[in-house]
Amino acid sequence: MAAQQSFAIASIPGDGIGGEVIDAGLQVLDAVAELSGGALEFRVTEFPWSSAYYREHGRYIPEGGLEELRRHDAIYFGAVGSPEVPDHVSLWGLRLAITQPFDQWANIRPVTFLPGVTSPLRKADDVELDWIVVRENSEGEYAGLGGRNLSGRGPGEEVAVQTSLHTEKGCERIIRFAFDLARTRQVAKVSSVTKSNAQQHGMVLWDEVFARVKEDYPDVETERVLVDAMSAKFVLHPEQLSVVVASNLHADILSDLGSALAGSLGIAASANLNPERRFPSMFEPVHGSAPDITGRGIANPIGAIASAALMLDHLGLPAEADAVRAAIEATTASGILPLDLGGQADTRQLTQAIVEALRNSWTEAPAEGPDQSSAPPATAEAGS
Template identity: 65%
Template sequence: MEETKTFRLAVIPGDGIGKEVIAAGLQVLDHIAEESGGRFAFEKDTFPWGCEYYLEHGKMMDEDGVEKMKGYDAIYFGAVGFPGVPDHVSLWGLRLAICQGLDQWANVRPIEFLPGVPRRLNHPDVDTLNWVLVRENSEGEYSGIGGRNFAGRGPGKEVAVQSALFTEHGCERIIRFAFELARTRKRKRVLSVTKSNAQQYGMVLWDEVFARVSKEYPDVEAEQGLVDAVAAHFVLRPEELEVVVASNLFADILSDLGSALAGSLGLAPSANLDPERKAPSMFESVHGSAPDIAGQGIANPIGSIASAAMMLSHLGLEEEAEQLNRAIAETTRQGIMTRDIGGTHDTAGVTEAIIRNLAAVKATE
């Protein structure tokens, strides 16, 4: 009998509804492992890091937290943020600390228009829309370079400086990643997004690197756009989008726009990847911790479960990942959805439906 492959997962539920959607995702992963016939299993360690941990310990995670993560095959992350802890403290103290500490430099955020979800976009073929945002995840506007000064000079005198960092190396590796991803898709097209007319140093460097790298991919259509025009593009000509690559800030904003157009941030998965696999990658839904509905059992688990599908794919379980994505689509097609997208089901009901539909998907293969 073939030996069981065990994947070690570091689980960080985080705050608010993060705990609920991560529990739903783990329920689905455990079911998939049980149905594998012993081919693989998941060994999970849960870390209680987040805002409650901060309020008790004065820090969002253990001092050696990033080092602890290095022994795992993947990280499964819930959400971060809760009243009483400033957002910049919670974000920089946990999620960004892990992403930057492990050099998870490629953030991938697929945008899919699932069947049955109420339309937020007036487009004749909305069900055919499918694109992916590739976000530079290690530098750019989220480099954390800057400071505040002159507060001692009196009210209204303080100065804050926030600098964006663009390196040729950082630009090239994320742009090349986007072109390689485009080669795996039916329509081979990459749109690069900057604001180089106004930001004449870092983003001009990005544009120049994009132009240079694109010459190595003659089979992939390459286009460059300014972020304000591309935001309109998302609404007016979404059928032209395929792979969109941008800096940390711009891809962050555009991916939320895309997810909202697709129905809800609660549907959107993401992956923080170290494509070189020197360190574990982290998988999380795009939505926040939503403390206003935490504990009510009504959070949308689809984003977190779809992130689990991305994790399965990253771990080499491509067939299981595809089956899970099909089960999610079948669930929304059946109208089994949470309230944020017009449904009447709770977190548990949607999760159970996805598990049921996994069996139906496998039966049709």
Template identity: 70%
Template sequence: MSAKEFRIAAIPADGVGREVVAAGRAVLEAIAADGTGFSFAWEEFPWGSDYYAEHGVMMAEDGLETLKDFDAIYFGAVGWPTVPDHVSLWGLRLKICQGFDQWANIRPVQFLPGIESPLRKADDTHLDWVVVRENSEGEYAGFGGRAFAAREDKGEVAVQSALFTEVGCERIIRYAFELARTRPRKKVSSVTKSNAQQYGMVLWDQVFQRVAAEYPDVATESVLVDAMSAKFVLQPESLSVVVASNLFADILSDLGSALAGSLGLAPSANLNPERRFPSMFEPVHGSAPDIAGQGVCNPIGAFGSAAMMLDHLGLPGEAEGLRKAIEAATAQGVRTRDVGGGATTREVTEAVIANLPAR
């Protein structure tokens, strides 16, 4: 039987994205080389801020057409001081997410052994939850504009509109319930600010109540975003699956990762669950221009994202083996400086590879 070959598009993009994608590829190649019966065919694309400096766009005009036949996309980070952040984000990452309808952004919050958390509860309480982020509309729909720039006396006006559709709300909420059914604690926490945002988020609340009725085996709660921010800190043991709009889940997942020890630890998946288009896997952290090129960035988030990609490709055993290798490496004290260690990116990569399960 011939080996299965997965076509993966690598987009390192900017800053430390280049380093963590290279590290993640090394780990994935080590897994594939261990008699697994599959292989990766990589194609790397030079898109990002350097590409913008040369071409005036963040990615090739036919980039989506080029990417659409890949099995998955492995992404680094976007952003650099020479390009305005809204240009770099909308020109590359969001262009891919929206162009491929990657409507489910999954961000696990994982507390790893050997990593000190600022939460005292983490010392003696098992903490493990997942933030499910609506990734296609909401506050990041891109609706709005600026006008009246020629007015005198600060007369310019900017309008930014959040967009909530019943279809968009229902599919992400239903995804959260299906995910909750696979977890030890079957609970979904919905997050809105519907007391102040009385149209879009009231629609979300109503859809949540309707969908929840179809899952009587799953516990539920609806929490305002400010109260949920406090719950992340004060009652994190009560969480399992947290579902929220594009903006709120973005912020809450970063808070969760900081509570786990560092944004450098956090993986994510941008999924098109229907598989009409390739899904994209990326660490949550940004491009970190202050440490880019120094070989000290934390690759753990990229490794966790690679594990999520393995799951998506139908390789759950390999994904679990990679997660265990990550835990073993951090438990051994191999940590980059953002989590209190002195290891380089390469040393963490080598430690994870060394801890991969033998076949």
């Protein structure tokens, strides 16, 4: 009998530990499909695009590759980065070569403090901390505008120009996205991050758009914070945060800081969203390819599995997404932790423990399992 709901997933393991953690996430998706009793099916197609593929073919994505991806409901991405290829070549050759043409303009990075995980923040011991970084993902400092010239003048004379692009449309859509997300959270607050005292053009435009948009959300608390002050706030007053919205570069840095404060980059999940759904969205852990531990079987799969939960949210399966997140929490709370969180579990053991926790919680749920009929909220893509 055919599944009630079938989803086409494009898997791009990429480089380094990407294949190891994506495999772990797919095992969890397989368990979700099995536990649904045939209601769900995830049809996975793997694309071997990686730095090894680049070295063999001279490009990361073959001709017509994006059109192939576009036929899928979502993209599950591992990592890109190799010692054999310069980082700017690999990033622009694969990840940004997908996010930009697919206009995945909203990047969501939850900062999640898991039970059983020791945070370097003393405040995390007695204060509930949970916030989301919303990253403008299409322009800003990663717009790719600029160039290098004048090398003919001789050694030491070359000039490089990197232009940050901020458009009113780009600012408004990500800021509205952040406000809509804040309305779905227990604390309805948006913190806008810029460096407008020094960057008096693009960042001031951002501030002006934020001031205009917030008038449409009188029920949402707001604040404007300079990026250096927000870095300090992440450490000193994280309990004041709910939704943090920032430009491409600022949010990239802040979200890594948030994940480190939660315990490790290995637990950090993200979603690259095209909210209009004209293109498939892409879900990835943010820890990178980690070539130093590739092949050792010790990679932390939690970030990839949590990214799969964000993908389930986006596919309209919020109950299943919550079940996966609960399985992660049950596993860490029981003391089963990977090496980067101070534990002893390898990738396989941790994945098996999460799958087992998922099975146990599913068994204890009502006979029909997670609610298949519940519609996701308007901002379900954010995985709030």
